[in-house]
Amino acid sequence: MSAYTPNEIMTIAAARLLTNEDVCFVGIGNPSAACNLARLTHAPKITLIYESGTLSTRPTVLPLSIGDGELCDTALTTVSVPEMFRCWLQGGRITIGFLGGAQIDRFANLNTTVVGPYDAPKVRLPGGGGAPEIASNCGQIFITMAMGTRAFVDRLPFITSFGHGKGKGDRAALGLKTKGPTKVMTDLCVLEPDPDTAELTVVSLHPGVTRDQVQAGCAWPLRFAADVAETPAATEQELSVLRDLHARTKQAHGVAA
Amino acid sequence: MAEFMSLRDAIATHLKDGDSVAMEGFTHLIPYAAGHEVIRQGQKDLTLIRMTPDIIYDQIVGMGQARKLVFSWAGNPGVGSLHRIREEIEQGRVAIEEHSHAAMANAFEAGAANLPFAVFRGYKGVDLPKVNPNIRSVTCPYTGEVLATVPAVRPDVAIIHALKADREGNVLLEGIVGVQKEAVLASKRSVVTVEEIVDDFGPRNANAVILPSWTVTAIVKVPGGAHPSYAQGYYKRDNAFYIAWDKIARDKAVFLKWMEENVLAGGPESFAAQARRFAVAAA
Numbered sequence: 001m002s003a004y005t006p007n008e009i010m011t012i013a014a015a016r017l018l019t020n021e022d023v024c025f026v027g028i029g030n031p032s033a034a035c036n037l038a039r040l041t042h043a044p045k046i047t048l049i050y051e052s053g054t055l056s057t058r059p060t061v062l063p064l065s066i067g068d069g070e071l072c073d074t075a076l077t078t079v080s081v082p083e084m085f086r087c088w089l090q091g092g093r094i095t096i097g098f099l100g101g102a103q104i105d106r107f108a109n110l111n112t113t114v115v116g117p118y119d120a121p122k123v124r125l126p127g128g129g130g131a132p133e134i135a136s137n138c139g140q141i142f143i144t145m146a147m148g149t150r151a152f153v154d155r156l157p158f159i160t161s162f163g164h165g166k167g168k169g170d171r172a173a174l175g176l177k178t179k180g181p182t183k184v185m186t187d188l189c190v191l192e193p194d195p196d197t198a199e200l201t202v203v204s205l206h207p208g209v210t211r212d213q214v215q216a217g218c219a220w221p222l223r224f225a226a227d228v229a230e231t232p233a234a235t236e237q238e239l240s241v242l243r244d245l246h247a248r249t250k251q252a253h254g255v256a257a
Numbered sequence: 258m259a260e261f262m263s264l265r266d267a268i269a270t271h272l273k274d275g276d277s278v279a280m281e282g283f284t285h286l287i288p289y290a291a292g293h294e295v296i297r298q299g300q301k302d303l304t305l306i307r308m309t310p311d312i313i314y315d316q317i318v319g320m321g322q323a324r325k326l327v328f329s330w331a332g333n334p335g336v337g338s339l340h341r342i343r344e345e346i347e348q349g350r351v352a353i354e355e356h357s358h359a360a361m362a363n364a365f366e367a368g369a370a371n372l373p374f375a376v377f378r379g380y381k382g383v384d385l386p387k388v389n390p391n392i393r394s395v396t397c398p399y400t401g402e403v404l405a406t407v408p409a410v411r412p413d414v415a416i417i418h419a420l421k422a423d424r425e426g427n428v429l430l431e432g433i434v435g436v437q438k439e440a441v442l443a444s445k446r447s448v449v450t451v452e453e454i455v456d457d458f459g460p461r462n463a464n465a466v467i468l469p470s471w472t473v474t475a476i477v478k479v480p481g482g483a484h485p486s487y488a489q490g491y492y493k494r495d496n497a498f499y500i501a502w503d504k505i506a507r508d509k510a511v512f513l514k515w516m517e518e519n520v521l522a523g524g525p526e527s528f529a530a531q532a533r534r535f536a537v538a539a540a
Contacts, residue, residue, distance in 0.1 A: 028334060028335050029335070051358060052283050052284055052285070052433045052435070053283070053433055053434070053435070054433065063335070064334060064335035064336070064494075064496045064499065064500075065284045065334030065335050065494065065496075065499070066283075066284060066334060067283050067284025067285050067334075067433045067435075068284070068494055068496075069285070069432070069433075069487055069489055069493055069494060071433075072285070072432045072433050072489060078432065078433055078434070080434050080435065080436065080438065080439075080466075081283050081308070081358070081362045081434075081435050081436045082362040082363065082365065082366040082436060082439060084362075085358060085359040085362045085363065085377075086359075086362070086363065086366075086377070089359070090359070090377060090378050090379075113355075113384070113385075118384075118388045119349075119388075120349065121346065121347050122347075123347075124331075124338075124343045124346045124347050125332075125338075126330050126331050126332030126338065126339075127328070127329060127330050127331055127332075127355055128329065128330065128357045128358075128383070128385065129309070129329055129330030129332075129357070129358050130330075130357065130358040130359065131357070132357040132359070132379060132380060132381075132383050132385070133357055133358070133359040133377075133378075133379045133380075136378070136379065136381045136382070137378065137379075158384050159382065159383050159384045160383060160384070160385075161383065162381055162382030162383050165382055170382070171382075174381045174382050175381070175402070175403070176381055176382075252496075253496030253497060253500075
């Protein structure tokens with residue numbers, strides 16, 4: 001078994017969750033890598049949708065932007081952006097939304113808007129884009145984020161995308177019928193909301209990672225499931241497909257997306 | 258009917274100080290040549306509307322021409338921050354009205370449909386409605402469901418880049434078509450730059466996105482006018498430039514020097530060479 005990076009196992013763990021039956025709304029970066037890795041390995045029939053309007057796209061390299069020509073060239077069809085958000089996302093056609101974020105809290109709410117006060121920001125981040133409605137309108141949400149105490153924070157300065165609010169029942173109270181975040185794949189472990197409280201709980205540690213390492217990357221006291229599994233190690237096939245994809249991408253636009 | 262003009266005349270005639278302007282194009286077909294002409298002419302106190310401000314608004318905001326920015330995702334796609342916009346917001350020098358993509362897309366469509374506001378299922382549980390008083394709600398008269406509303410976007414001017422115009426001034430867009438059709442139909446006036454002007458569009462899909470001549474105010478031929486964005490079938494996105502922009506925009510002095518050399522001292526002619534550099538091989 002060849003060695004792999006924490007980022008690679010995060011992408012691979014996320015890709016494994018996807019199936020041929022999924023209709024997936026894909027964000028740029030790690031979500032895009034995970035979705036295309038799934039498509040190029042065990043889920044060749046997965047439907048990938050990017051918010052630029054491209055339906056059922058099959059890119060050979062990862063797009064740098066959400067609207068690279070590669071996505072349109074390889075799509076089944078391309079619709080306008082209003083149609084994408086009204087008929088396809090709001091219309092309930094998407095089973096899985098794949099999000100990243102700058103910050104996450106223990107109930108999987110996400111912040112990509114601002115650090116510090118909104119009117120006098122310490123750090124102004126890009127903002128929500130499609131995420132607020134992806135988080136509420138997709139059947140369920142998978143999140144991928146590398147751990148660290150500036151990312152896994154005790155309290156979000158701003159809620160850009162709603163996860164489970166302040167705990168179980170908050171989504172239903174807002175009239176949301178979708179599941180919200182069901183999995184968080186990190187570079188160290190996999191977390192899921194606890195069935196009774198909706199608080200994120202470590203359910204699987206990546207090979208060689210300790211509980212202390214995971215806790216060191218999280219600003220709140222982490223809960224661990226009664227039976228914490230070990231994430232299966234990356235296979236040669238997963239690694240070679242992922243590395244080929246990144247190499248093609250780097251050659252195509254001078255950076256690994 | 259659309260009038261064929263020079264880029265200088267089209268922008269000078271149709272964009273005034275204090276106007277609200279939507280330069281649209283969702284990653285694809287971003288009207289860079291027209292945006293650079295706005296920078297050379299120096300219109301002031303603009304309200305800039307765009308779902309994804311992109312480098313074009315980073316440049317215009319960085320040159321101090323914007324009073325307000327209306328947007329839903331202000332990053333450099335796949336790269337990071339738009340540093341000029343980020344600094345102006347962090348320093349409180351530009352007003353912002355921030356939305357989600359769904360809200361902006363719906364607001365453009367409501368503007369095109371001559372409605373006062375857009376209604377959609379969104380903004381549930383999130384903080385944007387607390388900081389943007391334009392985000393409100395309405396109760397469905399049939400089901401009682403509470404839905405989000407935002408005002409229609411009705412810009413003074415829409416500026417877009419399209420693939421082709423014909424001699425009558427009809428405009429054709431293909432590929433990722435974004436919200437450009439809605440932006441033009443929602444605006445009082447529109448300036449459209451195109452890759453080429455043809456006698457006739459020829460064989461095309463019956464459902465191609467076409468803006469009839471009588472919906473467009475001015476048309477300008479600017480080959481390469483979307484660079485470093487791209488034009489489907491003509492040239493590819495200059496991803497290396499988007500990556501390089503991060504360094505240029507990070508430092509205000511470096512940014513101003515780059516703008517002086519590449520925009521203020523330039524003209525729309527320079528875009529054609531970029532289109533050739535990134536040309537898509539003929540099929």
